[in-house]
Every structure is written in structure tokens, then in C-alpha cells.
Amino acid sequence: MMQTITVFPSHVKTFFNKLWWILLIAFSLLVLMPLGAVLLELALSNLSIVKTELLSKDTVKILYNSIELSIFVTVGAAFLGIILAFFVLKMSSLNKFFTIALALPLAIPDFVMALSFLLLFPKAQGILPASLVMICATYPLVFLPVRNALMAQDANLIDIYKVFNLSNKRIFLTQLSYLKQAIASGAILVFLASLSEYGTYALLGYQTLTTYAYSIFRIAGAGNQAFAVSLVIVIVGIIITLLKVLLVKSQLLSLSAQVSVAHSHQSIPTSMKIIAAALLSITTGICLLYPLVISLINANFNAILNSETYRSIFYSLFYAGVSSVVIVIASLVIIFTSYLRPLRVIKYLAQFSVATLSIPAIIIGISYTYIFSHYLPWFYLNPITLIASYVAMFFPLGFSTLYSYAQQLPKELVECALTHKLNIVKTFLRVFIPEMIPSLATATLLSFVSIITELILTLILIPTGQTTLATTFWNYASNFDFHQAAFYSLMLIIIPSALFSIALVYQRAP
Amino acid sequence: MNVLSIKSLKKSFGNQQVLKEITFDVLKGQLLAIVGPSGVGKTTLLRIIAGLERPDSGTILINNIEVEGKNFIKPQKRNISYVFQNAALFPSQNVLNNVAMVIKSKQKNKLAKTYLELLKIEHKAKKYPFELSGGEQKRVAIARALAAEPNLILMDEPFASIDESSRQSIRSDIKEVFKSLNISAVMVTHDIDEALSFPDVLAVLLDGTIEQTGSPFDIYKNPKNIKVAKFLGHRNFIKATIKDHKAISAIGEFALKYNPNYQQAILLIPAEDISVLPDPTSNIVVKEIKANYFGHDWLIELNLLVDSNFIHTIYLRSSNQLTIPTGTQVKFLLKEQPKIYEA
Numbered sequence: 001m002m003q004t005i006t007v008f009p010s011h012v013k014t015f016f017n018k019l020w021w022i023l024l025i026a027f028s029l030l031v032l033m034p035l036g037a038v039l040l041e042l043a044l045s046n047l048s049i050v051k052t053e054l055l056s057k058d059t060v061k062i063l064y065n066s067i068e069l070s071i072f073v074t075v076g077a078a079f080l081g082i083i084l085a086f087f088v089l090k091m092s093s094l095n096k097f098f099t100i101a102l103a104l105p106l107a108i109p110d111f112v113m114a115l116s117f118l119l120l121f122p123k124a125q126g127i128l129p130a131s132l133v134m135i136c137a138t139y140p141l142v143f144l145p146v147r148n149a150l151m152a153q154d155a156n157l158i159d160i161y162k163v164f165n166l167s168n169k170r171i172f173l174t175q176l177s178y179l180k181q182a183i184a185s186g187a188i189l190v191f192l193a194s195l196s197e198y199g200t201y202a203l204l205g206y207q208t209l210t211t212y213a214y215s216i217f218r219i220a221g222a223g224n225q226a227f228a229v230s231l232v233i234v235i236v237g238i239i240i241t242l243l244k245v246l247l248v249k250s251q252l253l254s255l256s257a258q259v260s261v262a263h264s265h266q267s268i269p270t271s272m273k274i275i276a277a278a279l280l281s282i283t284t285g286i287c288l289l290y291p292l293v294i295s296l297i298n299a300n301f302n303a304i305l306n307s308e309t310y311r312s313i314f315y316s317l318f319y320a321g322v323s324s325v326v327i328v329i330a331s332l333v334i335i336f337t338s339y340l341r342p343l344r345v346i347k348y349l350a351q352f353s354v355a356t357l358s359i360p361a362i363i364i365g366i367s368y369t370y371i372f373s374h375y376l377p378w379f380y381l382n383p384i385t386l387i388a389s390y391v392a393m394f395f396p397l398g399f400s401t402l403y404s405y406a407q408q409l410p411k412e413l414v415e416c417a418l419t420h421k422l423n424i425v426k427t428f429l430r431v432f433i434p435e436m437i438p439s440l441a442t443a444t445l446l447s448f449v450s451i452i453t454e455l456i457l458t459l460i461l462i463p464t465g466q467t468t469l470a471t472t473f474w475n476y477a478s479n480f481d482f483h484q485a486a487f488y489s490l491m492l493i494i495i496p497s498a499l500f501s502i503a504l505v506y507q508r509a510p
Numbered sequence: 511m512n513v514l515s516i517k518s519l520k521k522s523f524g525n526q527q528v529l530k531e532i533t534f535d536v537l538k539g540q541l542l543a544i545v546g547p548s549g550v551g552k553t554t555l556l557r558i559i560a561g562l563e564r565p566d567s568g569t570i571l572i573n574n575i576e577v578e579g580k581n582f583i584k585p586q587k588r589n590i591s592y593v594f595q596n597a598a599l600f601p602s603q604n605v606l607n608n609v610a611m612v613i614k615s616k617q618k619n620k621l622a623k624t625y626l627e628l629l630k631i632e633h634k635a636k637k638y639p640f641e642l643s644g645g646e647q648k649r650v651a652i653a654r655a656l657a658a659e660p661n662l663i664l665m666d667e668p669f670a671s672i673d674e675s676s677r678q679s680i681r682s683d684i685k686e687v688f689k690s691l692n693i694s695a696v697m698v699t700h701d702i703d704e705a706l707s708f709p710d711v712l713a714v715l716l717d718g719t720i721e722q723t724g725s726p727f728d729i730y731k732n733p734k735n736i737k738v739a740k741f742l743g744h745r746n747f748i749k750a751t752i753k754d755h756k757a758i759s760a761i762g763e764f765a766l767k768y769n770p771n772y773q774q775a776i777l778l779i780p781a782e783d784i785s786v787l788p789d790p791t792s793n794i795v796v797k798e799i800k801a802n803y804f805g806h807d808w809l810i811e812l813n814l815l816v817d818s819n820f821i822h823t824i825y826l827r828s829s830n831q832l833t834i835p836t837g838t839q840v841k842f843l844l845k846e847q848p849k850i851y852e853a
Contacts, residue, residue: 412598418585419560419592420612420658430611434602
């Protein structure tokens, strides 16, 4: 067996060892706590109530609603994402522009899109508008990985297709078969996002498990009923995540993981180019420009003079800033230390952290409420609790972004620093951090944007007397003061979009 | 004085023993090259010396301080520098900073420039690694290794992935710098030309053991055994019978200066030490000629018929193309006495 490299001086080794384990355990607990709380509460509760709740007609109907909607959204977003990914790479000019423009809806909160829809169609309610809004909000989750897979393709493959004189349709279908992994990954994220969404469904009057769980929580608190519904959400999320794991293990998705798939600015007929340009423009118009313009038209700009606005901006920036910095620093230390002590546990953590993305915010909110109100009451509705919940929710996102980048860095860089007499701290600060800067910026911005647009967790755990852009928006929107809400939706479009654009423009491989 | 002493070093990966009883020394100012085929454990040996990997047993002393054995000293405390095969320059730092980063003196930049000048790469000081060619990256990596002022520099295939013309100039520049600074270095390589031209001392690593150590010239001219000779690229191994100070083989009889105490032998005849001439009285006939041109010379492969039925292959190096046609009866002349091994 290969011996583990132990490059720490003994005193530093002890310190880093302890720090590493403390961080690893603390952050794993933070992320796992919601699941633990659900199981603990259910284990301690009256099982007959749980059983009744789980098997009630309402729960079954709402479960059906949720799954039906999630399937609609997943199919729609996957179809749109794949087509857009193919088309965007056929654009010889404006390729970069459209890539960013088409990815930006990911930064716009879903509930802001829902409000835009409501402003144009005030009577829109039900599964159709909810699906359309969610497709618009989530197609980038398929578009981006499929585009990246196409970009990573060996251009010679296209030449080979040409040599064998394959038709454009045949080339498209052949490429599609290589994209299974990217499509499946994106589609599963869409399904999970759709399952855990709250604001859009609440605004558009479509009841799902999340809206049901939240309404129970509001009426009855973090009790048996809320946890029973949470358990259903968790089970559905886990089934979907396991489905992907099984597909990968059964090799059904492995082909695309091993074979890079080609793209090229291969010539396509002019008519097809026009269709491509039109589709890209229409999607950008509907999913990005329309929410922006409609919010701009309807916004009540008097709100800019309102102290509530400044408080909302301050708390939004404060919580997003502190939480994303905590996420990034902890991730960096764990990843750097794992460079020096290569352990399997770090790989499992990376894989596991992606799986924990399937824990919806509503569950984290209810669980934290339960844990802190029962066992740590002095922390309940405290800024620390809110920050901890954000970290629990978005640590997997920040960690996996940094980890996947660090995996691409040559291992020799750290070894090289150490074999040139640099100590551990200097190696971390002067070699590791500078090399991680591109992903550090991306991870920070992604975490920041995700936190600033988070709604349900914030609604549940924000300290009394505080407000963020998302909660202020929600207060107005749920009181049907759409013009006032439109001002905040404008802020929630502009700030995240600007930051997300920076992340997209500057993201690069090592 | 020994800068590096390695005794009885062993290393296994699972059931596979990669290094078996490795023992050698490096003197102050000496350049040692360890040559061996790919996968033989050269990089593992270098990483163990650096402290990046642990051996199963054995001791390592650097400057008479035990760094591996009863004690283990971490890489950053061993006072060595390691030049990685891919140069491992820090991508986000420019050339000057890459070198300055490892200097402890207050005049970092001034010293860094000096080392860059030594390696003739000072004009690229403001460039970033991705803007450099492979050869330039290696120059910077070695400047950085020197800048750390180590007792010993370890180099893993330092001239790999560099075009041939740059490789020769880098090799001679680095050797000159190392000699002028009296630097001790251990280099591992699979490239025979590099192994013969760069070091003061060459060690041949085969099947996990150091088969032979000595000057490159001695090892090339007098390989310890056929395994070493084959690895160094020798090809002419001819069965012979020893009798009365003569080696009698299928391609002729060759006089020997001494008479070994065995009768059945294998002759090693370097391709550059043998030439062929037409001889109508000979029983050796050229059946087939294959010639490969290398610019500085030809490598010619002759398939021979001996007494009409025995086929033997002889390789020879020649500065000119062979003019003998197939079917010619030939004899062979040797420039030097062949090396003899017991069969």
C-alpha cells in the first residue's frame, strides 16, 4: 500500500489535523442536521399522527401535484436547454453574449419571474403558468452543462461525421447520445429545484409539498405534521438523486463521461441560422429582458427613499457576504489540507455535497427552527442561526465549485512549494490561494447570489425586526402590492445578474 | 564529503517491490544521473529522497543528517530543491516572482534576477509561465531550484518535452552553472543520450536495483552485464567459442588480449566499432540490408546467411550509406576488441 505523505512538521501537523477534522465534522453536521432533525422528530413523535398525515388524501394529492409539475418542468427545461445549447454554438458571432444572457435567468429569483408573469396576466393561476415560469427559471441548469459538454468535444469528431457524410439530423442525434450525462445531471437539478421551489407556487396559487409544508409550519409550527410532509420531500429528493447514482453505476450514463463530444461552428443552412437566432433572442427576451422591463415599468421608485430599502439592502449584503465568506474559507482550508493528507473521505464529501443539494430550503428552515427553538433557544431567530442555515444550504455549492477546480490543479504545485523550503502557511497563502483565485471568485459570487435571492429559509429564520430584499419583496407581493414589490424585484434582478455575469465572464479552467 | 547517502532503500506498492536494496552516494559538486526504463521506480526514488513518499525501509542521509530511517525530516526541512518533470511553475506568478518566492533574503528580486541571468532567461522575467516554451519553463524551474540555495537538487526528467535543438543548449548551460556553483544534483531519466552526456556519475536502475554505477563512458564501453548493455542500446550480441586467445563466432574470428576461463561466451560488439568489407572468400553472405538515416550517421541492419542456412543479424553505424549490394560475400572488422560475457 502507498503510504500517506505526511509533510507537516509535528506541531503544525497536530494543529492542522485538528482543524481539518473540526471543520470537516462541523460542516458535515451543519449540512446533515436538517435530515437528522427530520428523522429525530419523526422518531420521537406519535407515529399514528405521522402515518395519518402521510397517507391523507391531501398529502397524496399534493405529492401528485408536485411530481406532475416537476416532470413538466424537467421535460420542458431539458428540451429548451438542449436546443439552446446546440444553437448557441452555431452562432459564429454573439456566441459569448448569448451564452451569458441565456445563463442569467439562473441568477433571477424564481418568485421574481412569477411576479413578472402576474403583472402581465393577473389572473394566471395553476400548473400551466407555474410550469412556464419554472421552465424559464431552470432551463440554464441543462443549457450550461450541455453547452460545456459540447465545447469539450474533439472537433475531429465533426470532421469524421463529415467524412462519413452523415446528415445534420444524424449528427445531432449521434451527439445527443453522447450528452446523456450532462443532460441527466442538469435534468435532475431541474427536478430538485422544481420540487423545492416555494415562492413561485405560492404566488401562482399552485399547491405543492413545499407550499403545503410552509402553510402547516405557519399554522402549527415545526411539529409532526410539518416534518411528515418534509419527509415526503426528502424521500422524493433522495429517490431522484439515487436514480442518477444507479444510472451512472449501471454504465447507462458512462459513455458521455468518457467520450468528449464535439462542437464546431459547422455550417448550417441559412434558414436554420435564422431559426437559431430567433429562438435564442426569444428565450433571452422572455426569460431575462421581460422580467427586467416589466419590473422597471411597474416599480414604485419612491421606495428608493424608503429606509426599509436601505435596511433590506444592508441585511441582504451582510448575510450573503458573511455566509459566502464562511463557506469559501472553510472549503479552502478543507481542500488544501486534503492536498497534504489525501484521504478518501474528502472525495466522499465532494460527492455527498452534491447529493445534499437535494435538501430543500423549507426542510432546512423547519429543522433549524425545531432544533434551535427546542435545544438552543438563545440562538433561535438570531443572526448566527440564519448564517448557519445559509452555510448549511449553500456550503455544498461553494465546496463543490472549489473542489472541482482544485482537482484540475497540478498536485506538484504544493509539493513544489514544500520542496523549495516554503512552510505550510506560506504555501497556503502564497501558492494555493493565488492559484485558486478564479474559482474562489466564482464560488464566492455563486454563493453570494444564491443567498441574496433565497426566500423561504430567510422568511423562516430571519431575526425579528430585520428584513432582506427577498423578504421585503415577499411582504409586498403576498399583500398584492405588486408595484411596491416590483421595485424590489428590480433590485433582485440587477444585483444578482451583475454578479453572476462577472462569475460567468471570469470563470476559467486552471 | 557525501551530500547524499542512501543505504538499503526498499519500496513496494502492494505486492510489487519497486525498489530493492538501493544504495549509492553523491559527493559534493557531483552530478548523478539515474537512468532506467519507464516504470522502474526512478520517480519514486526521487520522491523518497525529497520526503514526498516514505520507503518501506532503508536510510537516507543528506549532508550527514539522517532524514529518513529512524528519523523522518519533512520535505521543507531537508534543504533540497525538486525540479518536477512538468516544471511546476506557479501559474499565477510571473517568472521573477516564481524565483523570488523561494528566496529568504531581503533582496529577493535582485537575487532572483541573478539566478535568471545565470540560466539565461532574465529577459522573460515579467512573463507568465503559460507564455514560455517548454525549454524556458525548465530554465525557470532550475533557476528557482538554485535560488532556494539547497544542498542538493533533485531533477525528474528535466529535459523531457523539449525540442532537440533547445535541449542540447539547456543541458550544457545547466551543467556549466551547476559546475560553477559546485552544486550537487541527482537527475532521473529514461533517455540514454541525456544520461550519457549530462552527469559525472551514471547509475543504471533495472528491475528495482542499481545494476551499475560509474562514469558514463565506462558504463557505455564496459557494461557490467548483457542486461545493462541491452538497456544502453547495444544490439550486437554474438555467440562465440573461446580458444587460444581467439573468439570464434559465426561472423568471424576475433583476437583477444586475454583468455577468459570459460569456453562459451557472448560477444558484445558496439555498432560503431564494427565495419563490413566485401570478401569473395568469405562464407558470410548479405541476404538483406535495412538502412535507417539519423542525420549524423546511418544505422544499418544486415541480415546474413552463414554457410547458406544460418541467419544472423548485425547492426553497424556508418557515416556513409552502405554501397555493398545484397548477395555480396563479406567479412567484418572490429575497431576495438569486443566485450566478452560468459554464455
